[in-house]
Amino acid sequence: MQVPDTxxxxxxxxxxxxxxxxxxxxxxxxAQDALGDVVFVGLPEVGTAVEAGAVLGEVxxxxxxxxxxxxxxxxxxxxxxxxxxxxxxxNADPYGEGWMVEIEPADPAAFEGLLDAAGxxxxxxx
Amino acid sequence: xxxxxxxxxxxAPHLEGPDGxxxxxxxxxxxxxxxxxxxxxxGWLMPLAYxxxxxxxxxxxxxxxxxxxxxxxxxVRVEGPGSLDLLQAQLTNDLGKIAPxxxxxxxxxxxxxxxxxxxxxxxxxxxxxxxVMPNASNTDRVRGAIGGEDRTAxxxxxxxxxxxxxxxxxxxxxxxxxxxHFAVTxxxxxxxxxxxxxxxxxxxxxxEVSLPADAAPAFWKSLLTLGVxxxxxxARDTLRLEAGLxxxxxxLGPGITPLQAGxxxxxxxxxxxxxxxxxxxxxxxxxxxxxxxxxxxxxxxPPREGAAVFAGGDRVGTVTSGNFSPVLGRxxxxxxxxxxxxxxxxxxxxxxVRGRALPVTVAALPFVRPGEAxxx
Numbered sequence: 495m496q497v498p499d500t501x502x503x504x505x506x507x508x509x510x511x512x513x514x515x516x517x518x519x520x521x522x523x524x525a526q527d528a529l530g531d532v533v534f535v536g537l538p539e540v541g542t543a544v545e546a547g548a549v550l551g552e553v554x555x556x557x558x559x560x561x562x563x564x565x566x567x568x569x570x571x572x573x574x575x576x577x578x579x580x581x582x583x584x585n586a587d588p589y590g591e592g593w594m595v596e597i598e599p600a601d602p603a604a605f606e607g608l609l610d611a612a613g614x615x616x617x618x619x620x
Numbered sequence: 621x622x623x624x625x626x627x628x629x630x631x632a633p634h635l636e637g638p639d640g641x642x643x644x645x646x647x648x649x650x651x652x653x654x655x656x657x658x659x660x661x662x663g664w665l666m667p668l669a670y671x672x673x674x675x676x677x678x679x680x681x682x683x684x685x686x687x688x689x690x691x692x693x694x695x696v697r698v699e700g701p702g703s704l705d706l707l708q709a710q711l712t713n714d715l716g717k718i719a720p721x722x723x724x725x726x727x728x729x730x731x732x733x734x735x736x737x738x739x740x741x742x743x744x745x746x747x748x749x750x751x752v753m754p755n756a757s758n759t760d761r762v763r764g765a766i767g768g769e770d771r772t773a774x775x776x777x778x779x780x781x782x783x784x785x786x787x788x789x790x791x792x793x794x795x796x797x798x799x800x801h802f803a804v805t806x807x808x809x810x811x812x813x814x815x816x817x818x819x820x821x822x823x824x825x826x827x828e829v830s831l832p833a834d835a836a837p838a839f840w841k842s843l844l845t846l847g848v849x850x851x852x853x854x855a856r857d858t859l860r861l862e863a864g865l866x867x868x869x870x871x872l873g874p875g876i877t878p879l880q881a882g883x884x885x886x887x888x889x890x891x892x893x894x895x896x897x898x899x900x901x902x903x904x905x906x907x908x909x910x911x912x913x914x915x916x917x918x919x920x921x922p923p924r925e926g927a928a929v930f931a932g933g934d935r936v937g938t939v940t941s942g943n944f945s946p947v948l949g950r951x952x953x954x955x956x957x958x959x960x961x962x963x964x965x966x967x968x969x970x971x972x973v974r975g976r977a978l979p980v981t982v983a984a985l986p987f988v989r990p991g992e993a994x995x996x
Contacts, residue, residue, distance in 0.1 A: 531854075556674040556675065557674070
Protein backbone atom coordinates (compact mmCIF):
# COMPACT_ATOMS: atom_id res chain seq x y z
CA MET A 495 0.00 0.00 0.00
CA GLN A 496 1.56 3.29 -1.09
CA VAL A 497 1.63 6.18 1.40
CA PRO A 498 3.84 8.91 -0.12
CA ASP A 499 5.92 10.78 2.47
CA THR A 500 5.29 14.13 0.77
CA UNK A 501 1.52 14.14 1.40
CA UNK A 502 -0.74 14.76 4.37
CA UNK A 503 -3.72 12.58 5.26
CA UNK A 504 -7.03 12.40 7.10
CA UNK A 505 -8.38 9.56 9.19
CA UNK A 506 -11.15 9.28 6.55
CA UNK A 507 -8.55 8.25 3.92
CA UNK A 508 -8.22 11.46 1.95
CA UNK A 509 -4.79 12.80 1.00
CA UNK A 510 -3.80 16.48 0.67
CA UNK A 511 -0.88 18.06 -1.18
CA UNK A 512 0.14 21.70 -0.73
CA UNK A 513 0.79 23.23 -4.15
CA UNK A 514 1.44 26.97 -4.13
CA UNK A 515 -1.52 28.52 -2.34
CA UNK A 516 -3.74 25.57 -3.16
CA UNK A 517 -4.27 22.14 -1.63
CA UNK A 518 -4.96 19.24 -3.96
CA UNK A 519 -7.16 16.47 -2.54
CA UNK A 520 -7.84 12.85 -3.45
CA UNK A 521 -8.38 9.44 -1.85
CA UNK A 522 -5.57 7.19 -0.70
CA UNK A 523 -4.31 3.95 -2.19
CA UNK A 524 -5.75 2.18 0.85
CA ALA A 525 -9.15 3.76 0.13
CA GLN A 526 -9.23 2.84 -3.55
CA ASP A 527 -8.25 -0.73 -2.76
CA ALA A 528 -11.00 -1.00 -0.14
CA LEU A 529 -13.60 0.46 -2.52
CA GLY A 530 -12.84 -1.80 -5.46
CA ASP A 531 -13.52 -0.68 -9.03
CA VAL A 532 -14.70 2.96 -9.03
CA VAL A 533 -17.49 3.58 -11.57
CA PHE A 534 -18.68 7.12 -10.75
CA VAL A 535 -17.24 10.20 -9.05
CA GLY A 536 -19.44 13.10 -7.91
CA LEU A 537 -17.53 16.39 -7.58
CA PRO A 538 -18.50 19.83 -6.21
CA GLU A 539 -18.88 22.98 -8.33
CA VAL A 540 -15.88 25.27 -8.57
CA GLY A 541 -16.50 28.14 -6.15
CA THR A 542 -18.16 25.98 -3.50
CA ALA A 543 -17.21 26.96 0.06
CA VAL A 544 -16.44 23.95 2.26
CA GLU A 545 -15.81 23.42 5.95
CA ALA A 546 -13.20 20.99 7.25
CA GLY A 547 -14.85 17.57 7.48
CA ALA A 548 -17.77 18.61 5.24
CA VAL A 549 -18.84 16.43 2.32
CA LEU A 550 -16.73 17.28 -0.70
CA GLY A 551 -17.99 14.66 -3.13
CA GLU A 552 -18.85 11.02 -3.52
CA VAL A 553 -17.23 7.96 -4.99
CA UNK A 554 -19.25 4.99 -6.19
CA UNK A 555 -17.70 1.60 -6.80
CA UNK A 556 -19.33 -1.60 -8.00
CA UNK A 557 -19.98 -2.45 -4.36
CA UNK A 558 -20.56 0.77 -2.44
CA UNK A 559 -21.19 4.52 -2.30
CA UNK A 560 -18.81 6.59 -0.18
CA UNK A 561 -18.68 10.27 0.73
CA UNK A 562 -15.42 12.18 0.49
CA UNK A 563 -14.74 14.82 3.16
CA UNK A 564 -12.80 18.02 2.87
CA UNK A 565 -9.52 17.92 4.81
CA UNK A 566 -9.60 21.73 5.20
CA UNK A 567 -11.96 24.69 5.24
CA UNK A 568 -11.78 26.84 2.13
CA UNK A 569 -13.08 27.31 -1.39
CA UNK A 570 -13.05 24.77 -4.23
CA UNK A 571 -10.95 26.36 -7.00
CA UNK A 572 -10.57 23.37 -9.40
CA UNK A 573 -12.09 19.93 -9.96
CA UNK A 574 -10.72 17.03 -11.98
CA UNK A 575 -13.48 16.86 -14.58
CA UNK A 576 -11.60 14.09 -16.47
CA UNK A 577 -12.93 11.71 -13.81
CA UNK A 578 -16.40 12.08 -15.34
CA UNK A 579 -15.45 9.77 -18.18
CA UNK A 580 -12.54 8.00 -16.50
CA UNK A 581 -13.41 7.34 -12.83
CA UNK A 582 -11.10 4.30 -12.98
CA UNK A 583 -8.20 6.77 -12.59
CA UNK A 584 -8.99 6.70 -8.86
CA ASN A 585 -7.94 3.06 -8.85
CA ALA A 586 -5.11 3.29 -11.36
CA ASP A 587 -3.38 6.43 -10.07
CA PRO A 588 -4.93 7.65 -6.81
CA TYR A 589 -2.16 10.18 -6.03
CA GLY A 590 -1.76 11.41 -9.62
CA GLU A 591 -4.38 11.41 -12.40
CA GLY A 592 -6.99 10.36 -9.85
CA TRP A 593 -6.90 13.65 -7.91
CA MET A 594 -10.37 15.04 -7.17
CA VAL A 595 -10.39 18.75 -6.22
CA GLU A 596 -8.17 21.70 -5.38
CA ILE A 597 -9.05 23.91 -2.43
CA GLU A 598 -7.85 27.38 -1.54
CA PRO A 599 -7.64 27.00 2.23
CA ALA A 600 -9.18 29.63 4.51
CA ASP A 601 -6.24 29.09 6.86
CA PRO A 602 -3.09 27.76 5.12
CA ALA A 603 -1.63 26.76 8.48
CA ALA A 604 -4.39 24.17 8.94
CA PHE A 605 -2.54 21.93 6.46
CA GLU A 606 0.14 21.31 9.07
CA GLY A 607 -2.52 19.94 11.41
CA LEU A 608 -3.28 16.99 9.11
CA LEU A 609 -1.80 13.51 9.64
CA ASP A 610 1.67 12.97 8.22
CA ALA A 611 2.59 9.80 6.32
CA ALA A 612 3.85 8.04 9.46
CA GLY A 613 0.63 8.84 11.29
CA UNK A 614 -1.50 7.59 8.41
CA UNK A 615 0.54 4.38 8.05
CA UNK A 616 -0.02 3.72 11.72
CA UNK A 617 -3.75 4.29 11.27
CA UNK A 618 -4.08 1.87 8.37
CA UNK A 619 -1.84 -0.76 9.93
CA UNK A 620 -4.50 -1.48 12.57
CA UNK B 621 -14.03 8.56 2.92
CA UNK B 622 -16.88 6.83 4.64
CA UNK B 623 -19.41 4.49 3.09
CA UNK B 624 -22.84 6.18 3.08
CA UNK B 625 -24.44 3.04 1.78
CA UNK B 626 -23.38 -0.33 3.04
CA UNK B 627 -21.01 -2.24 0.81
CA UNK B 628 -21.46 -5.81 -0.35
CA UNK B 629 -20.43 -7.11 3.03
CA UNK B 630 -23.54 -5.69 4.71
CA UNK B 631 -25.96 -4.66 1.94
CA ALA B 632 -28.32 -7.59 1.70
CA PRO B 633 -30.15 -9.60 4.31
CA HIS B 634 -27.94 -12.60 3.73
CA LEU B 635 -24.66 -10.77 3.32
CA GLU B 636 -22.51 -10.19 6.34
CA GLY B 637 -19.04 -9.13 7.34
CA PRO B 638 -16.05 -11.46 7.17
CA ASP B 639 -16.18 -12.13 10.90
CA GLY B 640 -18.28 -14.67 12.69
CA UNK B 641 -19.11 -18.29 12.23
CA UNK B 642 -18.84 -18.66 8.47
CA UNK B 643 -18.71 -21.83 6.40
CA UNK B 644 -15.73 -22.42 4.15
CA UNK B 645 -15.59 -23.48 0.51
CA UNK B 646 -13.37 -26.45 -0.45
CA UNK B 647 -11.71 -23.92 -2.79
CA UNK B 648 -10.86 -21.32 -0.15
CA UNK B 649 -7.12 -22.03 -0.17
CA UNK B 650 -7.09 -21.64 -3.96
CA UNK B 651 -8.89 -18.28 -3.69
CA UNK B 652 -6.41 -17.06 -1.09
CA UNK B 653 -3.47 -18.14 -3.27
CA UNK B 654 -4.94 -16.10 -6.14
CA UNK B 655 -5.13 -13.02 -3.88
CA UNK B 656 -8.94 -12.89 -3.73
CA UNK B 657 -10.80 -10.56 -1.38
CA UNK B 658 -13.05 -12.81 0.68
CA UNK B 659 -16.37 -11.68 2.10
CA UNK B 660 -19.23 -13.20 4.08
CA UNK B 661 -22.15 -14.17 1.87
CA UNK B 662 -25.13 -16.25 2.92
CA GLY B 663 -23.20 -17.65 5.87
CA TRP B 664 -20.13 -18.53 3.75
CA LEU B 665 -16.75 -16.88 3.29
CA MET B 666 -16.53 -16.44 -0.49
CA PRO B 667 -14.48 -14.44 -3.04
CA LEU B 668 -15.78 -10.93 -3.72
CA ALA B 669 -13.17 -10.22 -6.40
CA TYR B 670 -9.73 -11.36 -7.54
CA UNK B 671 -6.88 -8.89 -8.21
CA UNK B 672 -8.14 -8.21 -11.77
CA UNK B 673 -11.20 -6.57 -10.21
CA UNK B 674 -14.95 -6.80 -10.70
CA UNK B 675 -15.10 -4.85 -13.98
CA UNK B 676 -12.41 -6.95 -15.67
CA UNK B 677 -14.04 -10.17 -14.41
CA UNK B 678 -17.39 -8.98 -15.74
CA UNK B 679 -15.98 -8.22 -19.18
CA UNK B 680 -14.16 -11.57 -19.27
CA UNK B 681 -17.49 -13.34 -18.75
CA UNK B 682 -19.17 -11.35 -21.54
CA UNK B 683 -16.36 -11.85 -24.04
CA UNK B 684 -14.51 -15.07 -23.04
CA UNK B 685 -15.05 -17.31 -20.00
CA UNK B 686 -14.88 -17.11 -16.22
CA UNK B 687 -15.23 -19.56 -13.33
CA UNK B 688 -17.19 -18.80 -10.16
CA UNK B 689 -17.00 -20.84 -6.98
CA UNK B 690 -20.69 -21.22 -6.11
CA UNK B 691 -20.21 -23.88 -3.45
CA UNK B 692 -22.32 -21.69 -1.13
CA UNK B 693 -25.43 -22.77 -3.03
CA UNK B 694 -27.16 -25.63 -1.27
CA UNK B 695 -27.44 -29.18 -2.56
CA VAL B 696 -30.37 -31.08 -1.08
CA ARG B 697 -30.81 -34.64 -2.36
CA VAL B 698 -34.48 -35.71 -2.54
CA GLU B 699 -34.92 -39.31 -3.67
CA GLY B 700 -37.12 -42.37 -3.39
CA PRO B 701 -40.76 -43.13 -4.17
CA GLY B 702 -42.97 -40.06 -3.87
CA SER B 703 -40.15 -37.58 -4.50
CA LEU B 704 -41.67 -36.25 -7.72
CA ASP B 705 -45.11 -35.80 -6.13
CA LEU B 706 -43.55 -34.05 -3.13
CA LEU B 707 -41.66 -31.53 -5.27
CA GLN B 708 -44.71 -30.99 -7.48
CA ALA B 709 -46.74 -30.14 -4.38
CA GLN B 710 -44.13 -27.92 -2.70
CA LEU B 711 -42.57 -25.99 -5.60
CA THR B 712 -44.25 -23.73 -8.15
CA ASN B 713 -42.90 -24.93 -11.48
CA ASP B 714 -44.26 -28.01 -13.21
CA LEU B 715 -41.76 -30.87 -13.42
CA GLY B 716 -44.24 -32.44 -15.85
CA LYS B 717 -42.85 -29.99 -18.44
CA ILE B 718 -39.41 -31.62 -18.23
CA ALA B 719 -37.97 -35.10 -17.63
CA PRO B 720 -35.02 -36.80 -15.94
CA UNK B 721 -31.80 -35.35 -17.31
CA UNK B 722 -33.16 -31.80 -17.27
CA UNK B 723 -32.89 -28.81 -14.89
CA UNK B 724 -35.68 -26.41 -13.92
CA UNK B 725 -35.85 -23.01 -12.23
CA UNK B 726 -38.60 -22.92 -9.62
CA UNK B 727 -39.85 -21.16 -6.46
CA UNK B 728 -40.82 -22.16 -2.94
CA UNK B 729 -43.70 -19.93 -1.82
CA UNK B 730 -45.06 -18.78 1.50
CA UNK B 731 -48.39 -20.61 1.73
CA UNK B 732 -50.01 -17.61 3.45
CA UNK B 733 -49.30 -14.84 0.92
CA UNK B 734 -47.63 -16.42 -2.11
CA UNK B 735 -44.39 -14.52 -1.61
CA UNK B 736 -41.15 -16.21 -2.65
CA UNK B 737 -39.32 -17.92 0.23
CA UNK B 738 -36.59 -19.03 -2.13
CA UNK B 739 -35.75 -19.41 -5.78
CA UNK B 740 -34.21 -22.73 -6.64
CA UNK B 741 -32.71 -24.79 -9.44
CA UNK B 742 -33.79 -28.44 -9.49
CA UNK B 743 -31.51 -30.95 -11.20
CA UNK B 744 -33.62 -33.98 -12.15
CA UNK B 745 -30.96 -36.70 -12.16
CA UNK B 746 -33.00 -39.90 -12.44
CA UNK B 747 -36.62 -41.06 -12.13
CA UNK B 748 -37.02 -40.37 -8.42
CA UNK B 749 -33.67 -38.65 -7.78
CA UNK B 750 -33.43 -34.85 -7.53
CA UNK B 751 -30.74 -32.40 -6.43
CA VAL B 752 -32.53 -29.28 -5.21
CA MET B 753 -30.27 -26.22 -5.08
CA PRO B 754 -31.49 -23.38 -2.85
CA ASN B 755 -29.73 -20.11 -2.10
CA ALA B 756 -27.08 -20.46 0.60
CA SER B 757 -28.95 -18.94 3.51
CA ASN B 758 -32.28 -20.57 2.59
CA THR B 759 -31.19 -24.20 2.60
CA ASP B 760 -32.68 -24.99 6.02
CA ARG B 761 -35.94 -23.25 5.12
CA VAL B 762 -36.21 -25.27 1.89
CA ARG B 763 -35.42 -28.51 3.74
CA GLY B 764 -38.24 -27.67 6.10
CA ALA B 765 -40.62 -27.85 3.14
CA ILE B 766 -39.19 -30.74 1.13
CA GLY B 767 -37.01 -32.69 3.56
CA GLY B 768 -34.16 -34.45 1.80
CA GLU B 769 -30.52 -34.90 2.68
CA ASP B 770 -28.22 -31.86 2.87
CA ARG B 771 -25.17 -32.76 0.77
CA THR B 772 -23.79 -29.23 0.60
CA ALA B 773 -20.69 -29.98 2.68
CA UNK B 774 -19.65 -32.96 0.54
CA UNK B 775 -19.15 -31.18 -2.76
CA UNK B 776 -18.08 -28.00 -4.52
CA UNK B 777 -19.99 -26.32 -7.34
CA UNK B 778 -18.10 -24.40 -10.03
CA UNK B 779 -19.91 -22.29 -12.62
CA UNK B 780 -18.06 -21.85 -15.92
CA UNK B 781 -19.73 -19.05 -17.85
CA UNK B 782 -19.22 -17.06 -21.01
CA UNK B 783 -19.19 -17.49 -24.78
CA UNK B 784 -15.91 -19.47 -24.64
CA UNK B 785 -16.89 -21.52 -21.57
CA UNK B 786 -17.66 -24.78 -23.35
CA UNK B 787 -14.64 -24.63 -25.65
CA UNK B 788 -12.25 -24.03 -22.75
CA UNK B 789 -13.94 -26.66 -20.57
CA UNK B 790 -13.90 -29.36 -23.26
CA UNK B 791 -10.28 -30.61 -22.80
CA UNK B 792 -10.86 -30.97 -19.05
CA UNK B 793 -14.38 -32.44 -19.00
CA UNK B 794 -15.83 -33.13 -22.46
CA UNK B 795 -19.12 -34.52 -21.07
CA UNK B 796 -19.66 -31.33 -19.07
CA UNK B 797 -18.76 -29.12 -22.02
CA UNK B 798 -21.33 -30.92 -24.17
CA UNK B 799 -24.27 -30.73 -21.74
CA UNK B 800 -27.28 -29.01 -23.32
CA HIS B 801 -28.95 -25.81 -22.15
CA PHE B 802 -30.86 -26.72 -18.97
CA ALA B 803 -29.82 -30.37 -19.36
CA VAL B 804 -28.14 -32.33 -16.55
CA THR B 805 -25.65 -35.16 -16.89
CA UNK B 806 -23.53 -37.24 -14.54
CA UNK B 807 -20.01 -38.16 -15.59
CA UNK B 808 -16.78 -39.59 -14.26
CA UNK B 809 -14.02 -37.05 -13.73
CA UNK B 810 -10.65 -38.66 -13.05
CA UNK B 811 -12.33 -41.45 -11.13
CA UNK B 812 -14.79 -39.39 -9.11
CA UNK B 813 -18.52 -38.92 -9.77
CA UNK B 814 -19.43 -35.45 -11.05
CA UNK B 815 -22.56 -33.73 -12.33
CA UNK B 816 -22.86 -30.99 -14.97
CA UNK B 817 -25.84 -28.80 -15.82
CA UNK B 818 -26.27 -26.27 -18.60
CA UNK B 819 -27.29 -23.56 -16.16
CA UNK B 820 -25.90 -20.30 -14.79
CA UNK B 821 -26.63 -16.84 -13.48
CA UNK B 822 -24.88 -14.47 -15.86
CA UNK B 823 -27.05 -14.33 -18.98
CA UNK B 824 -24.28 -16.08 -20.92
CA UNK B 825 -24.07 -19.69 -22.04
CA UNK B 826 -22.29 -21.89 -19.55
CA UNK B 827 -22.11 -24.98 -17.41
CA GLU B 828 -22.26 -25.61 -13.68
CA VAL B 829 -20.24 -28.56 -12.39
CA SER B 830 -20.73 -30.27 -9.03
CA LEU B 831 -17.98 -32.58 -7.85
CA PRO B 832 -16.68 -34.05 -4.58
CA ALA B 833 -15.04 -31.47 -2.31
CA ASP B 834 -11.70 -33.31 -2.35
CA ALA B 835 -11.49 -33.27 -6.16
CA ALA B 836 -12.63 -29.66 -6.62
CA PRO B 837 -9.28 -27.86 -6.15
CA ALA B 838 -7.65 -29.89 -8.96
CA PHE B 839 -10.61 -29.20 -11.27
CA TRP B 840 -10.51 -25.48 -10.45
CA LYS B 841 -6.76 -25.26 -11.01
CA SER B 842 -7.02 -27.05 -14.36
CA LEU B 843 -9.78 -24.70 -15.49
CA LEU B 844 -7.63 -21.65 -14.81
CA THR B 845 -4.68 -23.26 -16.60
CA LEU B 846 -6.92 -23.65 -19.67
CA GLY B 847 -7.52 -19.88 -19.74
CA VAL B 848 -10.72 -19.51 -17.73
CA UNK B 849 -10.45 -16.43 -15.49
CA UNK B 850 -11.61 -16.58 -11.86
CA UNK B 851 -14.53 -14.26 -11.01
CA UNK B 852 -16.08 -13.30 -7.68
CA UNK B 853 -19.42 -12.33 -6.21
CA UNK B 854 -19.01 -8.71 -7.31
CA ALA B 855 -18.99 -9.68 -10.99
CA ARG B 856 -21.67 -12.30 -10.41
CA ASP B 857 -23.92 -9.49 -9.14
CA THR B 858 -23.27 -7.02 -11.99
CA LEU B 859 -23.64 -9.83 -14.55
CA ARG B 860 -26.97 -11.05 -13.21
CA LEU B 861 -28.22 -7.46 -12.99
CA GLU B 862 -27.42 -6.80 -16.67
CA ALA B 863 -29.16 -10.11 -17.44
CA GLY B 864 -32.26 -8.99 -15.50
CA LEU B 865 -32.05 -12.02 -13.20
CA UNK B 866 -33.58 -11.71 -9.72
CA UNK B 867 -31.58 -12.12 -6.50
CA UNK B 868 -33.42 -13.42 -3.47
CA UNK B 869 -33.53 -10.75 -0.78
CA UNK B 870 -33.79 -8.06 -3.49
CA UNK B 871 -36.19 -8.82 -6.37
CA LEU B 872 -37.67 -11.81 -4.53
CA GLY B 873 -38.43 -12.27 -0.85
CA PRO B 874 -41.00 -11.55 1.83
CA GLY B 875 -44.01 -9.78 0.31
CA ILE B 876 -42.81 -10.25 -3.29
CA THR B 877 -44.66 -12.83 -5.39
CA PRO B 878 -43.54 -14.44 -8.68
CA LEU B 879 -46.18 -12.35 -10.48
CA GLN B 880 -44.77 -9.08 -9.14
CA ALA B 881 -41.29 -10.18 -10.19
CA GLY B 882 -42.54 -10.87 -13.73
CA UNK B 883 -41.89 -14.59 -13.30
CA UNK B 884 -45.33 -16.01 -14.05
CA UNK B 885 -43.57 -18.57 -16.27
CA UNK B 886 -42.03 -20.11 -13.14
CA UNK B 887 -45.52 -21.06 -11.96
CA UNK B 888 -47.07 -24.34 -13.16
CA UNK B 889 -50.62 -22.98 -13.48
CA UNK B 890 -51.75 -26.29 -15.04
CA UNK B 891 -50.77 -28.25 -11.94
CA UNK B 892 -53.60 -29.22 -9.60
CA UNK B 893 -52.24 -27.55 -6.51
CA UNK B 894 -48.98 -26.42 -4.96
CA UNK B 895 -47.93 -24.61 -1.84
CA UNK B 896 -48.95 -20.92 -2.05
CA UNK B 897 -51.30 -21.38 -5.00
CA UNK B 898 -54.43 -19.92 -3.36
CA UNK B 899 -53.06 -16.40 -2.71
CA UNK B 900 -51.34 -16.47 -6.10
CA UNK B 901 -54.62 -17.28 -7.88
CA UNK B 902 -56.24 -14.28 -6.16
CA UNK B 903 -53.42 -11.98 -7.23
CA UNK B 904 -53.49 -13.33 -10.77
CA UNK B 905 -57.23 -12.68 -11.10
CA UNK B 906 -56.92 -9.04 -10.07
CA UNK B 907 -53.47 -8.47 -11.57
CA UNK B 908 -50.43 -7.60 -9.44
CA UNK B 909 -50.39 -4.09 -7.99
CA UNK B 910 -46.67 -3.70 -8.62
CA UNK B 911 -44.28 -5.09 -11.17
CA UNK B 912 -40.53 -5.42 -11.57
CA UNK B 913 -39.14 -2.96 -14.13
CA UNK B 914 -35.74 -2.17 -15.59
CA UNK B 915 -34.43 1.39 -15.15
CA UNK B 916 -31.69 2.83 -17.33
CA UNK B 917 -29.84 5.98 -16.24
CA UNK B 918 -28.55 8.50 -18.79
CA UNK B 919 -25.10 8.59 -17.24
CA UNK B 920 -22.78 6.42 -15.23
CA UNK B 921 -24.27 7.03 -11.80
CA PRO B 922 -26.43 4.06 -10.79
CA PRO B 923 -29.72 4.14 -8.91
CA ARG B 924 -29.13 2.07 -5.76
CA GLU B 925 -31.14 -0.42 -3.77
CA GLY B 926 -33.77 1.17 -1.56
CA ALA B 927 -33.98 4.44 -3.53
CA ALA B 928 -37.48 5.81 -4.20
CA VAL B 929 -38.80 5.99 -7.77
CA PHE B 930 -40.93 9.00 -8.72
CA ALA B 931 -43.12 9.72 -11.74
CA GLY B 932 -45.13 12.91 -12.19
CA GLY B 933 -44.14 13.96 -8.68
CA ASP B 934 -45.61 10.82 -7.06
CA ARG B 935 -43.67 8.04 -5.43
CA VAL B 936 -44.38 4.98 -7.57
CA GLY B 937 -41.81 2.42 -6.50
CA THR B 938 -38.52 1.35 -4.96
CA VAL B 939 -35.22 0.22 -6.46
CA THR B 940 -34.45 -3.42 -5.58
CA SER B 941 -30.92 -3.60 -7.10
CA GLY B 942 -28.82 -1.06 -8.92
CA ASN B 943 -25.26 -0.80 -10.17
CA PHE B 944 -23.07 0.29 -13.05
CA SER B 945 -23.45 -1.71 -16.26
CA PRO B 946 -19.93 -2.38 -17.61
CA VAL B 947 -21.36 -3.29 -21.03
CA LEU B 948 -23.68 -0.28 -21.43
CA GLY B 949 -21.41 2.15 -19.56
CA ARG B 950 -24.47 3.49 -17.72
CA UNK B 951 -26.26 3.04 -14.43
CA UNK B 952 -28.92 0.32 -14.44
CA UNK B 953 -31.41 -0.89 -11.87
CA UNK B 954 -34.40 -3.07 -11.25
CA UNK B 955 -37.31 -1.62 -9.28
CA UNK B 956 -40.72 -2.69 -8.07
CA UNK B 957 -43.09 -0.12 -9.57
CA UNK B 958 -46.83 0.36 -8.93
CA UNK B 959 -48.73 -0.90 -11.97
CA UNK B 960 -51.23 1.95 -11.50
CA UNK B 961 -48.47 4.40 -12.46
CA UNK B 962 -48.64 2.97 -15.99
CA UNK B 963 -44.88 3.18 -16.56
CA UNK B 964 -44.29 1.18 -19.72
CA UNK B 965 -41.03 0.58 -21.62
CA UNK B 966 -39.64 3.95 -22.71
CA UNK B 967 -41.43 5.98 -20.03
CA UNK B 968 -39.34 8.43 -18.02
CA UNK B 969 -39.10 8.55 -14.24
CA UNK B 970 -36.79 9.86 -11.54
CA UNK B 971 -34.89 8.08 -8.81
CA UNK B 972 -34.09 9.89 -5.58
CA VAL B 973 -30.32 9.58 -5.20
CA ARG B 974 -29.55 10.94 -1.76
CA GLY B 975 -31.80 13.95 -2.25
CA ARG B 976 -31.12 14.57 -5.93
CA ALA B 977 -33.38 13.46 -8.79
CA LEU B 978 -31.64 11.08 -11.20
CA PRO B 979 -33.54 10.82 -14.51
CA VAL B 980 -34.11 7.26 -15.73
CA THR B 981 -35.91 5.52 -18.58
CA VAL B 982 -37.98 2.38 -18.11
CA ALA B 983 -36.15 -0.33 -20.07
CA ALA B 984 -36.91 -3.88 -21.12
CA LEU B 985 -35.20 -6.71 -19.24
CA PRO B 986 -32.66 -8.10 -19.77
CA PHE B 987 -30.48 -5.04 -20.29
CA VAL B 988 -27.90 -7.20 -22.08
CA ARG B 989 -28.53 -10.42 -24.03
CA PRO B 990 -26.06 -13.32 -24.37
CA GLY B 991 -23.26 -12.58 -26.80
CA GLU B 992 -24.45 -9.00 -27.14
CA ALA B 993 -21.57 -7.41 -25.23
CA UNK B 994 -19.40 -7.03 -28.32
CA UNK B 995 -22.00 -4.85 -30.03
CA UNK B 996 -21.87 -2.05 -27.46
